[in-house]
Structures are given as C-alpha cells and as structure tokens.
Amino acid sequence: MFLKVDNLEKSYGTGDNIVKVLKGISFEVEKGQICVLLGASGSGKSTLLNIIGGIDTADAGSITIDNDKLQNMSEKEISLYRRNHLGYIFQAYNLIPNLTVKENIEVGAYLSKSPLDLEELIKVLGLWEHKDKMPNQLSGGQQQRTAIGRAVVKNPDILLCDEPTGALDYNTSKDILALLEEINEKYKCTIIMVTHNDALKLMADKVIKLRDGQIRKEYINEVRTKSKDLDW
Amino acid sequence: MKNPLTKRIKREFLQEIGKNIAVFIFIAATIGFISGFLVADKSMQVSYDESFEKYNIEDGNFEISDEISEELKAKIEASGVKLYENFYLEKETDKEKTIRIFINRTEINKVCVLKGELPKAEGEIAIDRLFAVKNHYKLGKTIIIGGKEYRITGLVALSDYSALYKDNNELMFDATDFCVGVITREQFEQYREGKIYYSYSWSFDGQNLTDEQKEKLNEEIKNTLVTGNAEVVNFIAEKDNQAIHFTGNDMGSDEAMVKVILYLMVAILAFIFAVTTLSTIEKESAVIGTLRASGYTRGEMLRHYMTLPLIVTVIACIVGNVLGYTFFKNIVADLYYNSYSLGTYKTLWNASAFIQTTIVPAAIMIVVNILVLSTKLRLSPLKFLKHDLKKNKKSKAMKLPKLSFMMRFKLRIILQNMANYFVLFIGILFASVLSLFGLMMMPLLEHNEDIILDNMKGEYQYILKMPVETANQNAQKCIMGSLVVNMKGCRKDEVTVYGIEENSKYFEDIKLSDSTDKVVVSEAILEKLKLKVGDRLKLKSEFTDETYEFEIIGSYFYPQGLAIFMGSQEYRELFSLEEGYFNAYLSEEKLDDIDEKLILTKINRADMIKVTTQLEDSFGGMMPIFAAFAVLMSMLMIYLLSKVVIEKNATSISMVKILGYNDREISRLYVTATGIAAITSAVICIPISYYAMQVLYFAFMQEFAGWVSYYVEPVVFAEVLLITVVSYIVVAAVLFKKIKKVPMSEALKNVD
Numbered sequence: 001m002f003l004k005v006d007n008l009e010k011s012y013g014t015g016d017n018i019v020k021v022l023k024g025i026s027f028e029v030e031k032g033q034i035c036v037l038l039g040a041s042g043s044g045k046s047t048l049l050n051i052i053g054g055i056d057t058a059d060a061g062s063i064t065i066d067n068d069k070l071q072n073m074s075e076k077e078i079s080l081y082r083r084n085h086l087g088y089i090f091q092a093y094n095l096i097p098n099l100t101v102k103e104n105i106e107v108g109a110y111l112s113k114s115p116l117d118l119e120e121l122i123k124v125l126g127l128w129e130h131k132d133k134m135p136n137q138l139s140g141g142q143q144q145r146t147a148i149g150r151a152v153v154k155n156p157d158i159l160l161c162d163e164p165t166g167a168l169d170y171n172t173s174k175d176i177l178a179l180l181e182e183i184n185e186k187y188k189c190t191i192i193m194v195t196h197n198d199a200l201k202l203m204a205d206k207v208i209k210l211r212d213g214q215i216r217k218e219y220i221n222e223v224r225t226k227s228k229d230l231d232w
Numbered sequence: 233m234k235n236p237l238t239k240r241i242k243r244e245f246l247q248e249i250g251k252n253i254a255v256f257i258f259i260a261a262t263i264g265f266i267s268g269f270l271v272a273d274k275s276m277q278v279s280y281d282e283s284f285e286k287y288n289i290e291d292g293n294f295e296i297s298d299e300i301s302e303e304l305k306a307k308i309e310a311s312g313v314k315l316y317e318n319f320y321l322e323k324e325t326d327k328e329k330t331i332r333i334f335i336n337r338t339e340i341n342k343v344c345v346l347k348g349e350l351p352k353a354e355g356e357i358a359i360d361r362l363f364a365v366k367n368h369y370k371l372g373k374t375i376i377i378g379g380k381e382y383r384i385t386g387l388v389a390l391s392d393y394s395a396l397y398k399d400n401n402e403l404m405f406d407a408t409d410f411c412v413g414v415i416t417r418e419q420f421e422q423y424r425e426g427k428i429y430y431s432y433s434w435s436f437d438g439q440n441l442t443d444e445q446k447e448k449l450n451e452e453i454k455n456t457l458v459t460g461n462a463e464v465v466n467f468i469a470e471k472d473n474q475a476i477h478f479t480g481n482d483m484g485s486d487e488a489m490v491k492v493i494l495y496l497m498v499a500i501l502a503f504i505f506a507v508t509t510l511s512t513i514e515k516e517s518a519v520i521g522t523l524r525a526s527g528y529t530r531g532e533m534l535r536h537y538m539t540l541p542l543i544v545t546v547i548a549c550i551v552g553n554v555l556g557y558t559f560f561k562n563i564v565a566d567l568y569y570n571s572y573s574l575g576t577y578k579t580l581w582n583a584s585a586f587i588q589t590t591i592v593p594a595a596i597m598i599v600v601n602i603l604v605l606s607t608k609l610r611l612s613p614l615k616f617l618k619h620d621l622k623k624n625k626k627s628k629a630m631k632l633p634k635l636s637f638m639m640r641f642k643l644r645i646i647l648q649n650m651a652n653y654f655v656l657f658i659g660i661l662f663a664s665v666l667s668l669f670g671l672m673m674m675p676l677l678e679h680n681e682d683i684i685l686d687n688m689k690g691e692y693q694y695i696l697k698m699p700v701e702t703a704n705q706n707a708q709k710c711i712m713g714s715l716v717v718n719m720k721g722c723r724k725d726e727v728t729v730y731g732i733e734e735n736s737k738y739f740e741d742i743k744l745s746d747s748t749d750k751v752v753v754s755e756a757i758l759e760k761l762k763l764k765v766g767d768r769l770k771l772k773s774e775f776t777d778e779t780y781e782f783e784i785i786g787s788y789f790y791p792q793g794l795a796i797f798m799g800s801q802e803y804r805e806l807f808s809l810e811e812g813y814f815n816a817y818l819s820e821e822k823l824d825d826i827d828e829k830l831i832l833t834k835i836n837r838a839d840m841i842k843v844t845t846q847l848e849d850s851f852g853g854m855m856p857i858f859a860a861f862a863v864l865m866s867m868l869m870i871y872l873l874s875k876v877v878i879e880k881n882a883t884s885i886s887m888v889k890i891l892g893y894n895d896r897e898i899s900r901l902y903v904t905a906t907g908i909a910a911i912t913s914a915v916i917c918i919p920i921s922y923y924a925m926q927v928l929y930f931a932f933m934q935e936f937a938g939w940v941s942y943y944v945e946p947v948v949f950a951e952v953l954l955i956t957v958v959s960y961i962v963v964a965a966v967l968f969k970k971i972k973k974v975p976m977s978e979a980l981k982n983v984d
Contacts, residue, residue, distance in 0.1 A: 050614055053525060055521075055524070055525045055612065055613040055614045055617070056612070056614050076529075079524075079527060079529050079530075080527070081527075082525060082526065082527040083526070083527025083528070083529075084527070086525075086526070086527070087526065088522060088525040088526050090518075090522060090617070092518055094518045094519045094521070094522035094617075095519070096237075096240065096516075096519055097519075098240050098243040098244060098247065099236065099237075099239060099240060099243075103236050103239055106233075106236035107236045107237060107523065107526075108526060109233065109236075110233050110234075110235055110236055110237075111526060111527045111528065115233075147522075150526070151526065154526075154527075
C-alpha cells in the first residue's frame with residue numbers, strides 16, 4: 001500500500017472549547033490513484049490533507065507513505081520529505097507576484113533532484129504563450145495552472161490538492177480537472193484532492209466521504225469518468 | 233540549479249526603489265563619513281608619528297634668561313644629549329596678535345612648508361598656515377609685525393607647534409591670537425638688540441632610550457642647569473609639551489564615539505529593515521506557507537528575505553568606503569587642519585577601518601535580521617497559509633476611553649502597530665541625542681563664555697614672577713598657584729589655587745576657613761570630580777611628590793574652571809611662603825607700571841574664554857554635520873515606518889475608500905496616527921536625551937583639561953522637537969500621495 005492512514009485523531013482548542021476534528025480516520029490509497037476527499041465545510045477534510053502533507057500534526061494515529069512513517073520523522077525530516085515527495089495545490093494560487101509564470105514553476109523545480117522538463121510541462125499546462133507574464137496578467141485559471149505546474153514540476157509522488165477549483169468558474173474548473181487527470185496519467189503521481197463538489201467523485205479511483213471528522217463512506221470507482229464528462 | 237527566488241531580489245529592489253535608495257544613500261553617506269574619519273584619522277596619526285623622525289622633533293626644551301655659556305652647554309652635552317639653539321622673538325601684529333618668530337630651522341623641529349617657500353631675504357616671513365587661515369592672511373600678501381611690513385612667502389607648520397600653545401601651562405591652545413613663524417637668520421640678527429627668548433632644544437641624538445632613561449637624562453639636564461646657575465624660565469620635556477602632544481592625544485580620541493554612533497545607527501536601520509521585511513512576510517504569508525509546504529526550509533526562506541537588506545547594506549558599505557577614501561577623508565582632514573597646525577599627510581589603506589565600516593555593519597545587519605525574522609519564520613507552514621502569524625493566541629481588543637470615533641480609530645492603528653512605533657521611538661531617541669549634541673554645543677559654549685565674562689575677577693589678571701608693587705590703588709593682590717589632581721588613567725588635571733586677601737572685593741561673598749586644610753572649591757571641581765561639600769580633595773604638586781589633602785567646606789560659583797580658594801595667609805602658611813608674599817594682581821585696569829619682564833602671564837577677557845573659543849573652533853565644523861545627520865535620520869525612519877503602517881493597512885485603506893472616506897480623511901487616520909506616535913516619541917525623548925547627553929558630556933569632559941558646565945539652552949529643546957515635526961510634515965506629504973495611490977480593488981484581493 002502506498003499511502004496508509006491509520007486511526008488518525010485531531011482536535012483543536014483546550015478545556016471546554018475542545019473540538020474534535022478527526023475521530024479515528026483510517027484508509028489506504030494505491031500508488032497512481034486519484035483519491036477524492038469529499039465533505040462539507042468543517043468535516044475535517046482539509047485538516048486531514050494537511051496532516052498527510054506534514055504541515056499539521058495528528059494527536060493520535062499514523063500515516064505511512066511508501067513505508068515511511070511520518071510520525072517518526074523530525075520536523076526537519078518532514079520538511080525534507082515534503083521537498084522530495086509531495087506537491088501542494090491550494091484554492092488560492094499563492095503565486096509569487098514578482099516572478100513570471102516560468103519562474104514561479106522554477107521555484108518548484110529548484111526543490112527537486114530530478115525535475116520534469118520545464119518547457120514540456122509549460123506546454124502541457126497550456127501556458128507556453130504566457131510563460132513570461134507576471135501572475136497579475138493572468139486569469140484565475142491560468143494562475144491555478146501555474147500553481148499546478150509549480151507543484152508538479154518537481155515530480156512528486158503525491159499531489160495534494162486543497163479545493164483546487166474552489167475559486168474558479170465551471171469551464172475553467174473543468175479545464176483544471178482535465179489537467180490534473182492528464183498529469184496523473186502522464187507522470188503517474190498519486191493525487192489526493194479535497195473538494196466539497198460532489199460531482200468530482202466520479203473522476204476518482206477512490207472516494208472518501210467525511211462528515212464530522214469521521215469517514216461516512218469509502219468506495220472505489222471501477223471506471224473513472226473523464227472530467228470533461230462531469231457536470232454540476 | 234540556481235534558486236529562482238533570487239530573481240525576486242532585483243525586482244524587489246526596483247519595486248521599493250525609493251526606500252532602498254534612501255536607505256542606501258543614508259548608509260553609504262554615514263559609512264563614508266565614518267570611513268573617511270577613520271582613514272584620515274589613522275593616516276594623520278601615522279604622519280604625525282612619523283613627523284618626530286622626519287622633522288627631527290626635539291626631546292625637550294628649556295628657556296633660560298640669558299644665552300647659555302659654552303661651559304654649561306658642554307656639561308649638558310656631556311650627558312649624551314645634543315643642544316640646539318631655538319631662540320625666538322615675540323612681537324605683536326597690527327591686529328594685536330602675538331607672533332613668535334624663529335630662525336629658519338635646519339636641524340631640529342624642522343618646518344613643513346605647505347604652500348610657498350621659506351623666507352630667503354629680509355622682509356620675508358613664513359607663518360603658520362592655521363593662523364593665516366583664521367586671520368585671512370594670504371600667501372604673497374603682507375603682514376605687519378612690530379610695525380614692520382613682511383611679505384608672507386610661505387604657509388608652514390612648525391613640527392613642535394602642531395597645537396599652537398603659547399604657554400605650556402595654558403588650558404588651551406590658541407590658533408587665532410597666537411602664531412609661530414620663521415624668518416632668515418640675517419633678519420633675526422637685526423633684532424638681537426631687543427628682547428630675545430633663549431630657548432634651547434635638546435635631542436637624545438639618536439640614542440634608543442627607555443622612558444626611564446629619558447626621564448633620568450631630563451633630570452640630569454635640569455640639575456646641570458640649576459647647579460650651573462642658569463635662570464631657568466621654562467623646562468619642558470618632550471612628553472610634557474602640549475604644543476607637540478596635544479594633537480597626537482586628540483587624534484583617535486573620538487574614534488570610539490564615532491564607531492558607537494555608526495553601530496547604533498546600523499542596528500536601528502537593521503531593525504527598520506527587519507520591520508519592513510516582517511511586513512512583507514505578513515503580506516506574502518500565503519506564498520511562504522505554500523513554499524514551506526512544498527519543501528522550502530526555514531533557512532532558505534530566512535536567507536531569501538535577508539538577502540536584499542544585506543545586499544543594500546554591503547554595497548552601501550563598499551560605496552561608503554570608496555566615498556570615505558575619496559571625498560569624506562578630505563572633509564575630516566579639513567576638520568583636523570582647522571584645529572591643528574599639521575604637516576602634509578599621505579592617505580593610507582586602513583584594513584581595520586574597512587572591517588569596522590563594512591564587515592561589522594554587515595554582521596550587525598545579519599544578526600538583527602536573523603533574530604527578528606527567524607522568530608516569525610519559525611511558525612508552521614499552516615499558520616502562514618492561514619495568515620495566522622501571531623505567536624500568541626488572539627488577544628482581546630483593548631478597551632479605549634470615550635473618545636471620538638476618529639480618535640479611537642487612530643488609537644487602534646497605533647495599538648496595532650506598536651512594534652513599528654517602538655522601533656520608531658528608539659530611532660527618534662537616537663536622532664534626538666544626535667541632534668541635541670549637534671545643536672546644543674555652540675549655545676553651551678556661548679553661554680559659558682557669557683558667564684565667564686560676567687563673573688571675571690577683574691578685567692585683568694597679572695601673574696608675576698616675583699612680588700612687585702603697583703601704584704594702581706584699585707589693583708588687588710592675591711596669590712595664584714597650581715596643583716594637579718589625578719584623573720582616570722595617567723591623566724592629570726590642573727587646579728588653580730587662589731590665596732585671597734581678607735575682604736577681597738573680587739571674592740566678596742566667599743566664606744573661607746582659617747585652617748590650611750579647609751578650602752572652598754569651584755563648582756566645576758564638584759561636578760568633574762563628583763565630590764560634595766564635606767568630602768576630602770587630594771591634590772599634588774605638579775613637579776614634586778608632595779601631596780595635599782583638603783576638606784571641602786563650601787562651593788563657589790567660579791565658571792572659569794577648576795579652582796580651590798583659601799585665605800592668602802593660609803596659602804602662605806601651607807606652601808611655606810614668606811609673610812606678605814603675593815604673585816598676582818586682580819585689576820579692572822591695565823597695570824602699566826609693572827615691568828613686562830616681571831610678568832609671567834597677563835590674562836584678559838579673551839584669555840579667559842580661550843578654552844570655549846577653541847572648543848567652538850574645534851566643534852564648529854562638526855556640529856552642523858551631526859544636526860543634518862539627525863534630520864535625515866528622523867525623516868528616513870518616520871518615512872520607512874509609516875510606509876510599513878500604510879502598506880500593512882492597504883486593504884483597510886482600500887475598504888474605507890469604498891465606504892466613501894476621502895483621501896484627506898484617510899490620511900488623517902493613518903498618517904496622523906504615525907504623527908501622534910512620532911511627536912509623542914519626540915516629546916518623551918527630549919528629557920531622556922537631555923540626561924543621556926549629560927552622561928556622555930560628563931564622560932567627554934573627564935578626558936578634557938578644565939571644565940565647561942553642562943547647559944542646554946531651552947530653545948534647543950524646541951529645535952530638537954522641531955526636527956521631528958518637520959521630518960513628519962515632509963514625510964506626511966509623501967505618504968498622502970501613497971495613500972491616494974491605494975486602489976479600491978486592493979480590498980477585494982487576497983480574500984481567501
């Protein structure tokens with residue numbers, strides 16, 4: 001098993017104000033799969049993603065990625081792990097405003113010992129004509145493509161996407177999802193995507209539905225629907 | 233692969249070009265001045281040290297009442313020294329300035345010709361360059377000395393008169409009223425008939441002697457003169473000669489102070505840089521979170537955010553050093569040349585100055601930025617992603633008193649930016665101390681001059697070689713002597729000892745004791761030696777090992793300097809002088825019936841304020857620089873920190889614009905908040921800087937012969953405050969434009 005989440009617990013606050021966000025979450029994801037974490041606001045899906053990504057810590061339970069246990073790692077090792085194995089995409093694109101599209105993607109490439117071919121990736125991202133533009137000259141979709149490029153270029157084992165289409169319109173969202181699919185197929189990276197959009201479950205290999213910090217439903221799609229065929 | 237983040241550096245520099253250029257210029261100019269100071273200081277010190285050999289400066293001199301006999305000369309030279317005639321005349325110029333004229337020197341105390349040439353014929357003279365500058369004498373022009381006209385052929389520096397001390401016992405040299413010069417031997421011989429001062433210089437003739445051996449030889453010369461029945465008027469070993477050593481002692485004495493100013497300034501700028509970078513970090517919080525989540529380490533982020541301030545600092549330091557070696561060096565050298573009669577100097581590479589003005593400031597910049605930024609960058613990537621950059625949990629809003637809405641709004645802005653305003657406070661404090669220093673010195677010296685002149689004990693003071701009577705009934709006899717007090721290190725300060733006649737009209741209100749070990753002291757003694765009435769004061773003789781201990785029974789307002797007062801009877805008793813002895817007159821009029829030869833020193837109004845006049849000369853050039861520096865620093869700090877406040881609040885500014893506030897109202901909120909903080913800081917800083925300056929001034933005066941009381945003219949406080957107010961007004965105008973430029977769309981950006 002490539003990713004194993006075992007009995008994960010997490011709470012915020014202290015004393016009477018304690019809120020349990022994750023209540024014993026366990027699941028597994030195979031290498032190269034697209035896993036969609038579905039849930040409403042406050043269900044704990046982003047917290048779960050952050051713990052998997054090593055930017056937040058669990059109170060209990062464990063995460064194993066390719067036989068490496070995150071719990072046993074020091075902060076420095078986790079940072080190195082993120083550097084070598086993980087790519088992050090957020091709803092807000094968080095691009096560096098005074099770097100061009102190409103340079104923003106280079107920021108990701110710098111972290112990798114074996115980055116993807118930059119020019120080829122920019123073409124895959126559909127940003128070739130925009131590669132020398134600054135982020136403020138781009139549309140939301142183009143900015144998110146750049147953010148995806150920055151995460152993908154370092155050739156990560158897992159791509160963690162937190163509401164990657166949350167700030168985009170319908171058509172642009174579909175373009176971005178198609179891009180993620182293409183990346184998954186082309187570069188064989190595992191994608192874990194947090195979304196509240198129920199329609200996206202169809203494009204996943206594995207779907208995990210969360211509510212109140214617990215898994216309410218977990219299943220495998222025998223056949224993935226192409227993102228271009230999704231509708232919502 | 234090269235870190236792509238480095239590509240941001242140039243763009244960030246250009247995006248903030250105003251700020252970066254301002255800081256760059258400020259650092260470069262400061263470093264330039266300080267580097268120039270250290271380079272000129274060191275180069276001049278080296279050439280001053282080398283001048284001893286280059287110009288063959290004497291190992292001592294004595295003056296006797298008549299020409300030395302061949303026999304006595306041979307006796308002295310037998311002890312292993314070589315004697316040189318260094319006879320001189322003293323004449324007055326038509327402007328009542330004293331000029332001491334020597335024969336062209338060829339063997340000892342040689343002359344450095346700075347401009348023109350040495351006199352070759354009758355009616356020609358070469359005079360001291362500094363005196364010429366101060367009295368507007370030009371090369372090739374004439375000077376009237378003793379009623380005779382001389383053509384000035386050269387402007388020179390006499391190696392044994394780098395500080396123009398007329399008398400070695402004087403508190404201060406005087407380059408305005410006293411001059412030295414050289415004429416031809418033939419010209420000098422024409423004056424043989426008149427009064428010649430038989431001064432002889434000696435040298436140890438190339439012997440490599442220890443200080444102890446030198447001291448022993450000096451004693452031997454003195455004893456030979458005394459046993460040879462020579463009437464010794466003066467005997468000054470080279471090490472005790474202020475005209476030779478004052479300059480050397482002064483050189484480098486300001487180095488520590490200048491370096492402290494530099495490092496404090498760099499530290500404050502480093503904090504300002506750190507605060508502005510913190511503001512950028514807050515602005516780029518989500519980007520940092522994403523980069524950290526992607527695997528960028530804290531160290532990489534820290535290095536990235538420190539690069540620009542460090543580059544600006546290092547380049548400014550290097551440019552500053554170039555300016556120091558080229559431009560500022562001359563300014564500092566001019567300051568020295570404006571005080572001392574120095575020869576030429578050669579600029580020397582000063583590695584230590586380079587380290588102190590480049591490596592140390594860069595190191596300060598690194599350390600301060602690491603300390604401030606690493607605290608912030610230590611937060612987790614998640615906190616950055618959530619824009620939650622407060623280390624502690626959100627604190628409750630502070631309850632404000634019932635004030636108008638606008639006032640409460642301004643107070644909220646101040647409270648939100650307390651860290652920035654604290655840095656601003658520290659910066660304003662530093663600028664206030666500097667501006668106080670720059671603005672207070674001249675009024676302080678003028679004030680002391682006025683007080684000295686208002687409290688003079690007679691228009692004239694005559695110190696006599698022996699008791700001589702005068703027909704002037706108004707002149708009052710007294711006894712004047714001097715003892716020394718040991719100061720920190722090996723330094724000694726001279727204390728004038730007055731023996732006052734009973735019922736003296738000049739010391740009407742003084743209450744003296746009839747005991748020889750109880751004295752009244754001038755207030756300067758209490759201030760300088762940190763003593764109080766009832767304490768004991770230990771003084772010693774300058775030339776012997778004899779010590780005297782007195783109980784202080786009172787203080788007396790005597791602004792002329794360090795002095796103790798006792799009855800003349802007690803004075804005579806203490807120093808075993810014969811009944812009726814006196815050696816001075818205090819008088820409102822000139823005493824023309826006393827033979828000039830019997831007068832040791834004549835002190836008039838100008839002599840009384842010689843110390844303050846010289847200090848005015850020495851400080852005159854520096855003070856405007858300090859004041860200007862303080863103004864620039866105030867402006868820069870207020871600008872940088874207010875800019876941070878406005879940038880930090882860009883979204884809020886944009887939002888209130890959307891709500892309908894106009895630019896003027898918004899400026900009143902955000903710029904006035906900074907104004908309140910800046911001016912409040914300035915007001916608080918005034919008493920603090922007054923006391924800080926007092927501490928610094930007292931420390932400075934400890935190193936200084938004599939005492940000038942600490943005084944700050946009230947108007948100076950207003951000027952210091954005005955500097956901040958004017959700085960704020962200038963900055964406010966710039967910031968108003970900045971506020972106008974904040975677009976309404978800003979409020980709609982970056983909303984997660």
